[in-house]
Amino acid sequence: MAAMKWWGWGHEDVSFTHEDKPELAPFIQKALQLDVTKPGTERPKELDELDVPDPVLPDALRGALEKAVGAEYVSTDQLDRVVHTRGKSLRDLVRQRRGDMPRVPDAVLRPGDEAAAEALLAAALEADAVVIPFGGGSSISGSVEAEPGEKRPVLSVDMGRLDRVLDVDPTSRLARIQAGVFGPELERQLGERGWTIGHFPDSFTHSTLGGWIATRSSGMQSDRYGDIADLTRGLRVVTPSGVLVVRPVPSTSTGPSVREMVLGSEGRLGLITEATVQVRRRPPERQILGYLFPNWREGLAAMRDIAASEAEPSVTRVSDAPETAFSFATSKAPTPLDRVKSKALQLLLKRKGWDLEQMCLSFIGYEGTSTNVKLQRALTERIVKRHGGMSIGSSPGELYDQKKFDTPYIRDFLLDRGAPADVSETSAPWSELGNVYDAVRAAGQGAFRELGVPGYLMCHLSHSYHAGACLYFTFAITPSGERDSLEEYDVVKSAIQQAFVDSGATLSHHHAVGTEHARWLEQDISGPGVRMVEALLHGTDPGANLNPGKIVK
């Protein structure tokens, strides 16, 4: 797995374009007053233009690290260091493009096994160096960047060589897996044996098992498979006091759960080298169907009623009207037949008395034996119908399923044209979701007005639970040009985050805290909650060598 672009998302040879999507340029023109048909003018700097300080790596430390992981796996290469400087938050992308790099890691280390990870941590602690674990580098919360004023040597530990499925226990449906493996490679190795982990976050192609665990990740099929917090049973973590071994037992009452302390720990407790996770046989049948609801209220209510019913779909997702409009605008050039169908559909919906501006697109997935898929679908569609929803068949769902991992590339496309776009997601009880949504809409629109910039804000519900769901917001602005665009971005992002915590929701559903969300932590988990997290992190890492500054100071 090659590293991502140093200045943007994903593979070097993949990028987002409006050219094969005839509706998109007019849509963005209307939404953001931005003409994307003009080539982008805000290109990133060239690598050799960057002002990257020389690495500071005392000889004794370098020697110890080379002994620990092997000399060829201690890299001070400039590109390597630049790629490992930070993750892929909007703020990260902008600063990388600008060459704004106050603290580049001094070396990138690539341990090949747990013993190497242990030895490197010992060497780092001995030299009072900072150790930052690095999985896919897809963090959008600032979780992999050194603190700007860090005076100690900074070591980015790339876990990518630990990329093997070590064992599958078919009886227990557990797989022992090295933590540095990327999503696609993990699924390939599991798939060869007929298994899947069923964890598909949007970052899937560029994120790792260890990263998912360190940030409490969720995937599009988590309704059925569980979040990574549910999937992860056993763990091996190299900590300052040795290798933490969590047994892969299904449930235990051994005091406050150490397993759960590692989940979401963002590298502050140690280097996750291995996990034993729940896997399932690849399902004999799998469907993701598209549905339309007359409006957001009905779409939300349908998802809530499905969660309270005996139906158990594998995916539940509904977009609000703005996101529905965006989805339609990103459709690729339709065939003449598609056009006819689409006209017929519009006619039908108008006859039903729908306001097409309010219409909401939904995807619901079903998995398992053919009998079960039929049953789940029948149970679910009864509820969909009760809320005025209608099926639009399998092609939209298939399309979504295929292109979902391409979405992150759009930020670079917009940044080339100077427009920052990003996501913020939360979760709340079902009874509060309507209020949270309204509060975030108001906050976002308020921020656009305050800045006097064109902005777009859209949302979908995903990840249904017993008692609530995730609301996932995406926003973009065309900056005024009067201020630093990052400042304007920050006004919007902050308004949304503040609306989350003010309305009783959480600061993040599955993107973790890092530095981006740290300022809302106390408002979310309360002062005593912060004290408990501090007690755990500071007590485990008294020298503050492990990814300091993330989650809490």
Place this chain on the structure above:
Amino acid sequence: MAAMKWWGWGHEDVSFTHEDKPELAPFIQKALQLDVTKPGTERPKELDELDVPDPVLPDALRGALEKAVGAEYVSTDQLDRVVHTRGKSLRDLVRQRRGDMPRVPDAVLRPGDEAAAEALLAAALEADAVVIPFGGGSSISGSVEAEPGEKRPVLSVDMGRLDRVLDVDPTSRLARIQAGVFGPELERQLGERGWTIGHFPDSFTHSTLGGWIATRSSGMQSDRYGDIADLTRGLRVVTPSGVLVVRPVPSTSTGPSVREMVLGSEGRLGLITEATVQVRRRPPERQILGYLFPNWREGLAAMRDIAASEAEPSVTRVSDAPETAFSFATSKAPTPLDRVKSKALQLLLKRKGWDLEQMCLSFIGYEGTSTNVKLQRALTERIVKRHGGMSIGSSPGELYDQKKFDTPYIRDFLLDRGAPADVSETSAPWSELGNVYDAVRAAGQGAFRELGVPGYLMCHLSHSYHAGACLYFTFAITPSGERDSLEEYDVVKSAIQQAFVDSGATLSHHHAVGTEHARWLEQDISGPGVRMVEALLHGTDPGANLNPGKIVK
């Protein structure tokens, strides 16, 4: 809710007897060489025979506590203090009966609201007193007893006045509930509104919501409803740095989860005053059916295959052959018709070629709409049949359902006759359960042999998960009379616990650590795991005022 007997389990007017169970006395005679038809001679001491030291409660502290909770709720009554001295582990029962009470709490406090709990904790910290939260006092892990050498004032905080369901949110299916409420009262208040929490541990009648949370409890229907760790969403906990407030969001990625740190914390982080928990509508239909399997291996395999299938029963439980024999022996006097039926059944089973000594009794439950119950039952019974199992209808299941909360009384019945009996439970991956079972059988039998005493050891599987299940062992011995019976008890209990951790299983599935299991903690969660738990507990409670000595030193 009246407190339990100071010397034993449960209500003053309830006790276990063999008299209505014609097979039981002969069974125990054979299993333990113990004649239970003779009245017990080992009665507990009388209350006034106890040597209870006067309470040590400095005037300033007493004044502050009276101000905090109200003078009538600061009790130094002898019975009150004796009842709150410890929980109901076998060791607890024996020592209470003997009047062996090295450290009786100096006062029992009963806060009526969260503000009172806050004030009492502040007063206790100010005076450097020890605070031990007390729910139902049903702990069998030593979680509510002061350390024997404790020199500081010891305050047992009985949460029983906090016994109300405050609110039910029908849209989110969440109930906000005070933590001191006992199981039956909780279900009564929820039931009035048509809801249930679905949490039914064996201790249900004498344990509280806060106690379930503090110990990571499981109930007989947890397969469907989830363990208490799944059910608990929001929390309010009075801690040394103020009131911890965990929002009742369905899922979040706010760093290591504070919610999960409170689960299993056994009073070491603070006083749990309130929780917001998942509730469900009472199901329209509910069945618990009995099944028989030809042997333990097939019973285990059936439970595993059910967990891996699309069937979702609400209860899965199978007893090994010794527990099956015990269950049959505790049947109440059968009618002549029962006898005929039972003979016919035996005949049938012999014709199938079953070895009746190996036969295993199982209970499987189904819940929901009538359609769903039928479907789940059909899916499940297909698997049962594949493993040679057969249905024996609803009466055994109903009987089990009715009498399950009476089981704990049997320990007092046996202790009256000098025989200690207790339980130890664990969990492990499906692939390991057979080995764990064999290892524990060998360890238990080895301990009986080593001691030269008659002993009985039996087991059931309960709580099926994706990747494994709980094995729940019950054991009893007739002591030799040559040593303290507690010493002999300890040899057996320790052998079983050691077999758990040696075979890769966990030290406890749902009874927590307390002091009883603390010596196996490091073998279970590894040294670095213990360090992390210590960091959390010591950092949150630097003065070691909150239930010191439990889980870790």
